[in-house]
Amino acid sequence: MTDATIPCSAAAPAPSTAPTPPTAPATPAPSTGDERLAHPSPTRMARIGSLLHRALIAELRVYSSIGRAIARRPAVPAGGTGIGYHRPVLTVLLIFIVLSAVEIPILDLIVHPWPAVRIPILILGIWGLTWMLGLLCAMLLRPHAVGPDGMHVRSGLEVDVFVPWEAVASVAISKRVDEPKRPRVTVSDKGAEYAERMQDETNIEIELERPLAVRLPGLAPRGGQHEVTSIRLWADEPRAFLDAARPFLTAAD
Numbered sequence: 335m336t337d338a339t340i341p342c343s344a345a346a347p348a349p350s351t352a353p354t355p356p357t358a359p360a361t362p363a364p365s366t367g368d369e370r371l372a373h374p375s376p377t378r379m380a381r382i383g384s385l386l387h388r389a390l391i392a393e394l395r396v397y398s399s400i401g402r403a404i405a406r407r408p409a410v411p412a413g414g415t416g417i418g419y420h421r422p423v424l425t426v427l428l429i430f431i432v433l434s435a436v437e438i439p440i441l442d443l444i445v446h447p448w449p450a451v452r453i454p455i456l457i458l459g460i461w462g463l464t465w466m467l468g469l470l471c472a473m474l475l476r477p478h479a480v481g482p483d484g485m486h487v488r489s490g491l492e493v494d495v496f497v498p499w500e501a502v503a504s505v506a507i508s509k510r511v512d513e514p515k516r517p518r519v520t521v522s523d524k525g526a527e528y529a530e531r532m533q534d535e536t537n538i539e540i541e542l543e544r545p546l547a548v549r550l551p552g553l554a555p556r557g558g559q560h561e562v563t564s565i566r567l568w569a570d571e572p573r574a575f576l577d578a579a580r581p582f583l584t585a586a587d
């Protein structure tokens with residue numbers, strides 16, 4: 335069927351004996367890089383299960399990150415280098431932590447005569463402050479890591495994507511600002527790209543030798559497992575990231 339639909343009431347034309355001219359093949363529209371990978375929609379139970387699992391992992395990561403901060407043990411492999419990514423959001427996070435710490439005693443003073451209200455508010459306030467402290471510790475103690483076996487691309491409490499050196503073709507400084515709320519994984523005519531942005535920005539580009547399976551938090555299409563051919567990320571010190579990667583890239587060659 336062609337794009338133009340013939341009405342049912344129209345009379346059928348007489349058959350033509352003239353040869354039909356050849357039709358030029360359709361030219362595909364140029365790729366914009368915004369295409370998303372096709373995945374079946376998850377069921378409601380799958381979404382609930384994934385949400386509970388992510389909440390549990392985040393909660394455990396909060397306390398383990400605080401423990402790392404107390405023990406001064408960053409998640410960086412032996413012989414490796416940690417490169418932070420927290421600088422663009424550090425000020426805002428510190429403001430929230432200070433405001434929460436001030437809010438707890440003020441609210442406790444206001445609701446002090448009513449224990450039934452005071453105790454739940456106190457518990458929630460302390461839990462919220464602990465959670466934000468854990469997030470700060472995770473961003474500081476779980477940086478991007480460049481080590482002998484490969485690179486760890488990280489973000490917050492959940493994301494930790496390992497990229498082995500044998501899968502890496504090149505690492506370069508390349509700053510880019512994307513549209514807000516763009517998914518982490520996008521597909522273009524060059525292949526699938528995974529971008530771990532900080533406030534919609536990336537400044538490191540990793541080209542891969544072959545498609546690499548990466549697993550992201552949550553369910554497809556935004557989470558789950560994807561095969562990508564390039565990775566982008568934000569590093570507070572892109573030159574330091576490049577300098578840390580250079581010896582391992584040279585040894586891999």
